[in-house]
Each structure stands twice: as C-alpha cells, then as structure tokens.
Amino acid sequence: HKSSRAVSGAFELSAQAVIVASGGIGGNHELVRRNWPERLGAPPKRMITGVPDHVDGRMLAITEAAGGRIINRDRMWHYVEGIKNWAPIWTEHAIRVLPGPSSIWLDARGKRLPVPLYPGFDTLATLSHIMSTGFDYSWFILTRKIIQKEFALSGSEQNPDLTGKSWRQVLGRATSGIPGPVKAFMEKGEDFIVEADLSKLVARMNALAGGEPLLDVAQVEREIRARDRQLDNPFSKDAQITALRGARTYLGDRLIRTARPHKMLDPANGPLIAVRLNILTRKTLGGLETDLDSRVLDAAGQPVPGLYAVGEVAGFGGGGLHGYAALEGTFLGGCIFSGRSAGRAAAGAVA
Template sequence: MSKRDVIVIGSGLSGLVTAAELVRAGKRVLIVDQEPAATFGGQAFWSLGGLFIVDTPEQRALGIHDSLELARNDWMSTARFDRAEDEYGEQWANSYVKFAAVEMRDWLADYGIELAPIIGWPEARREGIDMGNSVPRCHIVWGMGPGLLEPFQRKVIEGQEAGLVDLRFRHRVDELLRDESGAVVGVAGSILSDDDAPRGARTSREVIGTFSEHAPVVVIAAGGVGGNLEMVRRRWPTDRVGPAPATLLRGVPEHVDGRMVEIAEGAGAHLINLDRMWTYAEGLRHHTPQWDSQGVRILPGPSAVWLDGRGDRLPESIKPGSDALGGLIATRANGQDTSWFVVSRIIAETELTLAGQDQNPHLRAKTAAVPERVGIPAAIQAFMDHGEDFVVADNLDDLVTSMAELSADVEPDRVRNAILEHDREVEAGITAITGREGGGDAQGSFIRVAAAHAFLDPSAGPLIAIRLRTITRKSLGGLETDLRGRVLTVGGSEIDGLYAVGEAAGFGGGGVHGYSALEGTFLGGCLFTGRQTAAALIETLAENYT
C-alpha cells in the first residue's frame, strides 16, 4: 500500500469500527497495534456485549415503555455535567442518545449484528435517587463481545484482502509526527519482538526495530488507563471517594496503559477528566489469571447482604448493580479496602453470576434459552474451589471467624448483628424486593430472584461470604474532541490531522459520561465515536481530494 488516507492506532472495537466504515467508503487505512494478533478486537472481546439502545422492538415486546426524552433525562441526571470542559462531552451525550433511539439498531443490523431477547437493567433508577436508568435498556448482542466484534473484524480483513487495509501488530507508536505548521502527518515508533502470548497476557517489550509512517489523518483508538495501576492511583478522585485502596484489581489487561493519550497530551492535546473513572467495588481476584492482578466483577442479584469491611450493612440505597459509583463511595467510607457479600446457598444457586462473555457460554453460543440452574453455577463453583475470596460455613459463628481470618478489618459482632437483622426483616415481611424502606425494587420483575428466606434457616445453608475488592474498568475521561472527533488543544483549537475515538476520547468529547455512566454505553460509545468520526473523515478526505 503506497499511500494511506488514515492511520488508526489500536485494533480494539472503536478502531475497528472506524476502519470498517472507512473501508466501506473505499479509503486506505493502516492499523498499528503494539500487541500481538491474539489481541485483535481489544477489550470488547471479554465483554457481556451490552448496548444502551432506546425504544426498541425488544423493549416493547417486554412491555417496556422507553423514549428519546426519557433516555436523555436519565443520561444527563446521571452524568451531572458541571465543568467548563464538559461542553463537548455533553454534546456527544445528546448525539449518542439520539443515535441510540433513531439509527443504532438498523445500523447494527446492516452489519449483521442481532440482539438477544434479553434486556438488562443495571444502574436502575431507584425511588428518591435522581440518577440511573428509568427502564431496562441494556440490550445484549447475540454472541456477546465476540459477536459484536466479528462483523467489524471481518470487514477489516476483507479490506486487507482488497488492498485497502494494512494491519500491523507489534508496532508501538512512540511519537506523533508533525509538519512545520503543527499538523499531525504520521506516526513513528518501535517494532516489538514477536510474542505468542494468549489474549490478555503480558507481552514482551523487546524492541527489534523502528518504523515511521505518514498519512494526512491519525486516529487514536488505543483505549484507556485501567490496566496502569500507577496511573489510576495518580488520577484517583480522592476528594470524592477517599484514598485509593492499597489493593486494586485489574479489570482490563496491563497493556491498557494510557500511554497513547499521554503521548498526545505531550503533543499539545487537551487530556481531561481522568479523575472520573469507572471502577467497581464488587471485584474478585481471578483464580486463574491471564494478566497480573486480574479481577472479575461478581453480580449477586438483590438478595445478598452487602457489608462494609468491618461488617456493617451498607445503606439501603446501595444495591449491587444499581449504582456503581455509589457502591464504591459507600464501601470506601470507613477506609477499608474490602467489603463483603453474604448469601445463602439458595441465593448462590439462584442469583449469583459473573460479568463477562467467558462466564456466560449460552449467550456466546447464541442460545435463546437460559440453561436451567441446578445447584451453584460452574463458574461460581470454580471461584469457590480455587479462588481466595469465598468463605463457606455451616453456621454463623464459623462464618464470622473465617471472615476475620481472611481480613483483619472484620469485627465478628458487627457481622452477626447484620445477619440477625436480615433474618428479623424477613420474618417481618421486608425482603430484597420490598426494601427496608418499603419503596420496592424495580429490577425485581426482570431478574431471577430467590424466594425470601432467613439465612440462618438450616435448609438454606451453608452460609457463604464473599470478599470484595475494588476493580478497575473504564476511564470516563480522555482526549477532548469535537463532534467530528478532532482532538483539541488546551485552548480549544483543533490539532490538524489528529482524531480520537472510543475510550481514548472519553467515549467522545473527553467525557461523555460525566461522573457516572449507564451500562451499555461503553461498547455503544466505541461504536458511535468510530462511526461518527469515520463519517467526518470520509467527508474531509473527499473535500481534500476535490
């Protein structure tokens, strides 16, 4: 390929969407990625495949009444934009919600992407709390993360076969090349040695050569910072959630290191809002890690009792899966690094699940029927058998003793009181669905919930306690971009030739989510920023050629 129209840095979902749309328009694209070919598709491969889509036939079939205006209100009240640099993030948010309500489903179908008849309700809005989703709108793609990636991967490979795409792995960008006017005109960097490590594993950084490539446009699609724990700690929002935990788990591989956004910042780009990050309090250390300190988020359903590190129950307003930021703040309030779920065997059999496509094989296999749950799911049982965070006991005294052995912060009497309080509430008719304050839980009719029961009922045992730690996931900030994806300077001017998409752009504008995100908007943000930026580039390139 003698001449390129666009260089894309990164072969994750946002980079693939950008490239696929450009290939559809006959443009010539060079894709460079520091990782081996095994990582083709990036982090989206691991995902559940959830997409925030508005007012769909799938929703209407389930009796869910959604609208553009309702979705926009949910987004804005959750984001709570309040900074001067939120101008473009808010614009991107309005544009995304409109796309999700009007064009997204048909555009996905045009790529052959189908939606499963399953709609989740994470970040559900609760009575008296002005944030979250008013209705379920997190649609699951058939095939989950791999199923979402495959059409874009296929289009890029087709482009490669047609001579439109040059795909180079183990090419790490170290510098943005600029001409005398300051415009970005290419990239330079290091060629890394071949590495046959599996997806997600740490790879060699041995340099075996250098490269430089030129094009009128460079698109940064290199992801966020969640795998770089030093950078996460450096940007940690201490003023809002307290000090960073001593122990952090990585929800993404180590190569998601923020390196490229800092290189862009060094070239004059405005890097904003990295103190806004999406971390979960409900992390388990993986029993068979593919990268260092790998964590997995556990999803307990509504019936678990959530305790802080000492053993006190969290406030009624904090429910797993309903408010990730609120859960993080609540669990960090007393300075402990851990919190706990306590469940019975019945709840473990009925409600417990793990996030990610590798933990939900029926959806990856595009099987409509959810397998009947008989006993504790195999993925949960594997963590119980081989992980370090589960405690199982036949009685409350043994449970609290084992919890205290696992964490010095646990105060046994506080745990006992919390479990006894739970059982008294069940006897009084107060359940996970009715709530301690009587307001109810809107999620109850859309998820599998165990019948209310006392934890200390011998027929419900054994008791299970699950130690939780903070797990990194997504960056809600990034490079500031306008609605065409152009990267801006601190002063607000465009850097000619430089664009950003996906998490590197804070999913649009340097922070489309504000302080808190609605689930399904991360993959959705990769799709939308890639599509929107590619459309702008196609128009710009046509004008330049004219």
C-alpha cells in the same frame, strides 16, 4: 501476555489520518491513583484490574505529546464487586460480580452498608462509602440458594450460554443449579469462603483479610438476624427486603435472577458463603478532547490535523460524554457513535 515495554528497536509509520482507540487508564494503577477524584476519598491501596495490561494510558500520553488535550482526568468509573480471577488472562485479572438484590453487604468491620447501598444499586456511591471506612474492600454474605440465582459474572468466558447464543442454556439458569463458572469460583477463587457454621465462616474471613481480626462473629450475627427478622413482616420497612420483594414481581427476575426470600441463618438454606469484594479498575470517563467529528483538539480548541480519537480514550466522546457518573449499559453507545463519526470524517478528509 504483558509487554515488558523494553525497546528492542524503532520504526515509524506515516498516515494521512490516525485514529486513536487504545482505551483508558484502568490497567495502570499508579495513574489511576494519581488522577483519583477527591470526591471518592483516598485512592485504594489495593486494587485489582478489570481491563487488559495494554489499557495503561500510554497512548493518552503519546497523543498529548503530539498536541492533543486531555480533559476531565478525574472522571472514572470503578466497580466495588471485584473478585480475583482464579484463571487470569492479564495481570491482577479481576472479574466483576453482577449481583442480585439479596446478599447482605458488610464493610470490613462487619457493619451493614447504609441505605440505599445494596447489591446492584449505586456503584459510585458505594465506592465512596467504602473508601470512607478506611478500607478498600467489603464483604457479601449469602447462601447457596442466593448464589444459585443471583450471581452473574462479567466477561464473555464466564457466560457461555450468552456467547453461545443458546436460549436453551439461558433458560437453564432457572433450573440447573449453581452456574458452572460461579461454581468454579466457589471452589477455586481466593475470595470465596464456604462454611455451614457462621463462626467458622467469620474466622476464615478474618484469616483471608489478614492482620488484626476486624470481624466479630456476634456483630455479624446481629446484622444477619436483623435482616432475617424482617422477612417475617409483610410490611417490612427494611428497604433491601422491600426491593427484593419488588424485584420478584417481574417474571424474568423471579425465574432466573432473584432468589425466593429466605432466612440466611436457617441451615436448610446453607451453606453460608462469604465473598471478599475488591475495588476493580474499569472505565475512564475523561480523556482526549474531541469535536463532533471525533477530531482531537489542542489546547487552543483547534483540531490537530489528521488526528482522531474514539471510545474510552476520548471519554466515550468529547473527552467526557457522561460527566462524573453514568448509567450502566450506556458506554458502548459512545464508542459506536464516536467511531462512526471518526470513520466518516477521516474518510472524507483523505478522499
């Protein structure tokens, strides 16, 4: 449950070494907006949250007040495929869709995103483009056959086959239909719309977005038909279709990750599914400046005695190990390395 932050008393602990490992600022939308980088356009008016409530930057401020230096405040990594959790654990609890390559990606007005902003391609470039449209959300349109294979969800509770360490269940993704967690979102998630008819689908998309209807069914149909026509051409110049066909040359992707290419408007492949995609706060790439022993540095570049910082609160190491961007799958390494360095240095200092 979220803390009220109401002070009920005071206490003090003293230690020879303190290691700060409190995460970044993703749970504090006001702080995210305050530090939002100009290169990504105006900050979103509406976001959902990909980290627990306690990841709110409070320990960053406390450590700064104790003499630590925060650098690279505008380095951050947020996702564009966020959906609201129908069974939230924290405030505005968001789940990220980890998409395969087949869904058609439309902006708030129904225009297909430009090359190479396809599902699973370039997170920060897509974020920058979406914010340039003047809206803070976008849409996937896909089919039952696509969602069956291509929708994975972030979070341990959304992947019982992986957390249960069951190869049998993992291999079952190739044959068992729509995964249970995904099906639950289709039935209960507020961002999911399922309809057999495109005009009804678009009407419900407009209703979900609220306000003036932005989507025109004729425009959406043109975008989908233009994509579908490219499937008739074995030498298609549509870069997304080329990428889709390329992905299926790898056996693993063909079996459990990439749907067989098909036309979305063919009723045999339906029903159609629309998913509203929201901006999801996640990673803080800047933070407390540290040295190679994970010691927190002050404004003069000198270690603050007995103070260490590890993981995301230190920008995954040094105050910004990754720079302005990053590669998926590389964040945990900085946490492990900085934690190892801090543990060794702190143990040596207090021995």
